Amino acid sequence: MKELVFAVLLGTTALPVSAGEAWDSIALQLYGDRALLDGGDMIAIDAPYRTQNDSRTQIAAMVRAPEGLNIGTVTLVLDENPMPVSAVFALDTPLPSFFFDVTMRVNGPTPLHVVAETTDGRLWLAEGFVKTSGQGACAAPPGTDPKEALATLGEMELELADLLPGADTRGRLEALANRQKRLDVDISHPSHSGMQMDQISLLYIPMRYVEDVQIDLDGAGYVDVTGSISLSENPRLGMSVPGRTRSVDVTMTDTDGTVATAHKDIAGF
Numbered sequence: 001m002k003e004l005v006f007a008v009l010l011g012t013t014a015l016p017v018s019a020g021e022a023w024d025s026i027a028l029q030l031y032g033d034r035a036l037l038d039g040g041d042m043i044a045i046d047a048p049y050r051t052q053n054d055s056r057t058q059i060a061a062m063v064r065a066p067e068g069l070n071i072g073t074v075t076l077v078l079d080e081n082p083m084p085v086s087a088v089f090a091l092d093t094p095l096p097s098f099f100f101d102v103t104m105r106v107n108g109p110t111p112l113h114v115v116a117e118t119t120d121g122r123l124w125l126a127e128g129f130v131k132t133s134g135q136g137a138c139a140a141p142p143g144t145d146p147k148e149a150l151a152t153l154g155e156m157e158l159e160l161a162d163l164l165p166g167a168d169t170r171g172r173l174e175a176l177a178n179r180q181k182r183l184d185v186d187i188s189h190p191s192h193s194g195m196q197m198d199q200i201s202l203l204y205i206p207m208r209y210v211e212d213v214q215i216d217l218d219g220a221g222y223v224d225v226t227g228s229i230s231l232s233e234n235p236r237l238g239m240s241v242p243g244r245t246r247s248v249d250v251t252m253t254d255t256d257g258t259v260a261t262a263h264k265d266i267a268g269f
Contacts, residue, residue, distance in 0.1 A: 008019050012077070020096060022111075023077075023079050023127075027089040031115075034123055035071050035122075035144060036123050036124075037124050037127050038124075038125065039116060039124030039126045042065065042066065042124055042126075043061055043064075043116060044063075044126075045060070045114055046058075046059070046063045046130045047130050048063075048130060049130075049131060049133045050130070051106050051131070052133070054105065054106050054132045055140050055233065056104075056232040056233070057103065057104050058101060059102060059104050060238070061099070061114045061126070062097070063097060063098050063099070063114070064096065064097045065094075065095075065096050065097065065118050065254060066118065069096075069120055070094035070095055070096055070118065070119045071087065071091060071096070071097065071098050071116055072090070072091055072094045072117050072119055073117040074089040074098060074114065074117075075115045076088075076089075076102070076112070076113075076114055077112065077115070078086075078110050079111045079112065079113065080109070080114050081105070081106070081110060081138065082193070082195065082227045082229060084227040087226065087230070088103075088226040090223065090224045093221075093222075096235045098239070099182070099238075100237075100238065100240075101182075101238035102231070103191075103231070103235050103236045104230050105191075105193070105229070105231070105232055106130055106132050107132075107139075108136040109130065110130055111127060111250065113126070113127045113193055114123060114126050114208065120246055120254070134161055138196075139196060141192055141196060141197065141199055142233060143188065143233050144241075146163065147184045149189075153189055153190065153254075153258065153259055153260075153262070154187075154189065154254075155188040156262035157184075157186040159184045160181050160184075160241070160245065160248070160264070162181055162182075163239060179244070180242030181240070181242070182238055182240060183215070183238065183240075183241045183245075184236055185238075185250055185262075186234070186235075187252055189210050189233070189252075190211070191210060191235060192206065192208045194207030195208070195230065207255065208256050209228065209231060210227040211253055211254055212224065212226060212227065212252070213225040213227065213250060213251070213252050214253075215239075215249070216250075217241060217247070217248060218245060218247050219249075222241065223235060245267050247264070247266060248262075248266070249262070249263050
């Protein structure tokens with residue numbers, strides 16, 4: 001899957017297509033001739049009508065599988081971003097529902113799509129649209145000096161909360177009923193897009209972003225997140241986790257091969 005996503009990232013970036021054609025091209029490269037079913041009743045997207053900060057915009061979704069099925073993979077696509085396939089959540093053990101909330105760069109006005117694959121192999125699609133403030137986020141100068149950013153690169157903070165801010169009312173009720181919690185992973189990383197210019201040397205800063213985040217709960221794999229340059233500088237990854245979780249381990253790998261880890265124990269009740 002990761003190899004396919006990377007191929008789509010490279011291929012789609014080079015295609016001079018209109019907004020409507022962009023999604024058709026992305027969907028074809030990702031899923032071929034597989035049917036994309038209407039997921040409006042099972043995928044609730046939470047995204048701003050217009051971004052306040054193009055370089056750091058929260059995009060969230062609550063995904064619920066049809067009765068008798070589970071969610072295996074959830075993909076977030078920002079059609080007009082330089083890397084449209086912006087984040088992929090591959091669950092180690094499929095779940096009846098899954099929530100994510102991530103901080104993204106939104107490079108310009110764009111349709112967004114969330115695709116969920118259920119355990120019967122079907123694909124479910126929901127879509128929205130985000131307007132921007134015209135800041136050109138992927139090419140905007142970094143918020144911190146690139147050399148200073150290296151000093152803390154890979155440091156992570158893990159936080160477990162009882163509620164799911166960002167989820168809709170139904171999602172919050174479901175989280176309470178299923179005793180779900182929210183895990184936030186804050187990653188210190190410059191997320192260089194390869195399109196940003198060093199303000200002193202006026203040279204382009206080489207691309208370097210969070211490529212993979214593996215999250216284990218209680219010693220077992222939970223979800224593998226594939227990133228892209230669409231992740232914001234110092235990204236925050238939020239997601240639902242079982243309320244019974246007692247320990248969290250996170251392994252972050254970036255495109256330069258840097259590997260960083262973090263661990264957190266959760267007090268019992």
